[in-house]
Amino acid sequence: MDHKYDLLIIGGGPVGLFAAYFAGMRNANVAIIESLPQLGGQAAALFPEKIVYDVGGIPAIKAKDLIKQQQQQLSLFPPKIFLQTSAQDIQQDEDGDYTVTTDQGVLHARAIIVAIGTGAFSPRRLAFAYDPQLESAGYLNYFVQDLESYRDQDVVVAGGGDSAIDWALALEPIAHQVTIVHRRDQFRGLESSVSKLEQSTIQIKTPFLITQADQAVGKIQLDLKRVKTNEHEILTTDKLLVNYGFTADSRVLRKWGLTLSGPKIKVDTKMATNRPKIYAIGDAITYPGKLDLLAVGYAEAPIAVTTALQTIYPDKIQPVHSTSLFEH
Numbered sequence: 001m002d003h004k005y006d007l008l009i010i011g012g013g014p015v016g017l018f019a020a021y022f023a024g025m026r027n028a029n030v031a032i033i034e035s036l037p038q039l040g041g042q043a044a045a046l047f048p049e050k051i052v053y054d055v056g057g058i059p060a061i062k063a064k065d066l067i068k069q070q071q072q073q074l075s076l077f078p079p080k081i082f083l084q085t086s087a088q089d090i091q092q093d094e095d096g097d098y099t100v101t102t103d104q105g106v107l108h109a110r111a112i113i114v115a116i117g118t119g120a121f122s123p124r125r126l127a128f129a130y131d132p133q134l135e136s137a138g139y140l141n142y143f144v145q146d147l148e149s150y151r152d153q154d155v156v157v158a159g160g161g162d163s164a165i166d167w168a169l170a171l172e173p174i175a176h177q178v179t180i181v182h183r184r185d186q187f188r189g190l191e192s193s194v195s196k197l198e199q200s201t202i203q204i205k206t207p208f209l210i211t212q213a214d215q216a217v218g219k220i221q222l223d224l225k226r227v228k229t230n231e232h233e234i235l236t237t238d239k240l241l242v243n244y245g246f247t248a249d250s251r252v253l254r255k256w257g258l259t260l261s262g263p264k265i266k267v268d269t270k271m272a273t274n275r276p277k278i279y280a281i282g283d284a285i286t287y288p289g290k291l292d293l294l295a296v297g298y299a300e301a302p303i304a305v306t307t308a309l310q311t312i313y314p315d316k317i318q319p320v321h322s323t324s325l326f327e328h
């Protein structure tokens with residue numbers, strides 16, 4: 001992690017991704033750090049199935065497909081991506097550049113773009129204490145890293161939203177048996193996904209809550225409580241995949257010495273914060289007239305990147321639009 005990047009983008013949401021792409025077009029050496037094991041911020045974590053209608057040039061697109069396309073776009077100028085890495089501290093070095101301390105080590109950069117949205121996402125966990133070995137040994141997961149590791153396994157998916165239903169449906173042809181456990185009778189997913197679920201071979205257990213999870217000779221044993229009763233059932237399975245949504249934590253921001261207005265970072269018209277060479281964009285910021293929309297964040301990204309590069313490379317000619325990149 002000793003390399004010094006031109007730009008370190010904190011936050012791999014849609015706005016951070018576009019900033020990385022734009023910086024790549026400008027030949028900058030870029031890294032992104034993202035607290036989750038996936039990119040895409042709110043769009044990927046909170047509303048993957050929702051159709052977005054208000055991005056210029058795209059009449060209608062599912063949020064998850066928009067993120068897929070952003071990742072495709074980003075692959076033209078691939079930045080270094082650190083997933084499951086949370087920025088914790090930002091210190092200015094003697095030479096004016098920055099060292100960012102993360103929970104995985106330190107990173108160095110000439111300038112920083114903060115694109116942390118509403119804060120670092122983490123999955124909402126099971127609400128009871130369990131042996132951490134369940135996670136380290138792969139019996140209990142909050143994300144699917146590799147669908148193949150579920151092949152021919154019995155899998156319990158916990159949760160009732162789009163993400164839980166989508167994963168249950170994706171696992172159905174691969175796993176031996178999929179069971180979905182939800183604490184309400186009604187699922188919160190899209191009607192079309194719920195219909196698919198009902199027509200599938202997936203076992204539906206509602207209204208049940210998982211109240212205990214224990215290791216059981218190569219398996220995980222779950223205690224399921226029927227909601228509003230004292231009725232319990234034991235379910236033993238190979239893997240448990242929990243999809244209870246996400247929480248966002250922006251408390252770390254208060255340690256970064258940035259001028260805030262409430263939970264948001266104040267920036268000027270060049271996306272500059274009060275600290276030299278630290279810029280901020282997207283839902284993390286505020287200024288008069290700010291809107292928390294993708295289109296607005298996408299517009300702030302090139303402003304921040306251009307300001308940052310003008311500051312760290314003042315002698316470099318700054319192209320006005322993308323085609324000028326290919327003319328020089």
Ligand SMILES: Cc1cc2nc3c(=O)[nH]c(=O)nc-3n(C[C@H](O)[C@H](O)[C@H](O)COP(=O)(O)OP(=O)(O)OC[C@H]3O[C@@H](n4cnc5c(N)ncnc54)[C@H](O)[C@@H]3O)c2cc1C
Pocket residue numbers: 010011012013014015016017033034035036039040041042043046047050051052053054085086087088115116117118119120121122252281282283284292293294295297
């Ligand atoms: C339900 C819902 C529907 C929406 N629908 C629309 C819509 O139709 N159209 C529209 O334009 N907008 C919509 N929005 C708003 C849109 O999602 C946001 O404007 C957009 O996601 C902002 O992007 P961002 O990259 O600034 O932040 P985010 O999407 O919040 O991404 C920030 C990322 O930074 C990461 N992060 C935070 N802190 C750290 C840290 N310390 N270290 C490392 N990583 C960190 C987070 O994990 C997250 O992945 C919707 C929002 C919601 C909640």
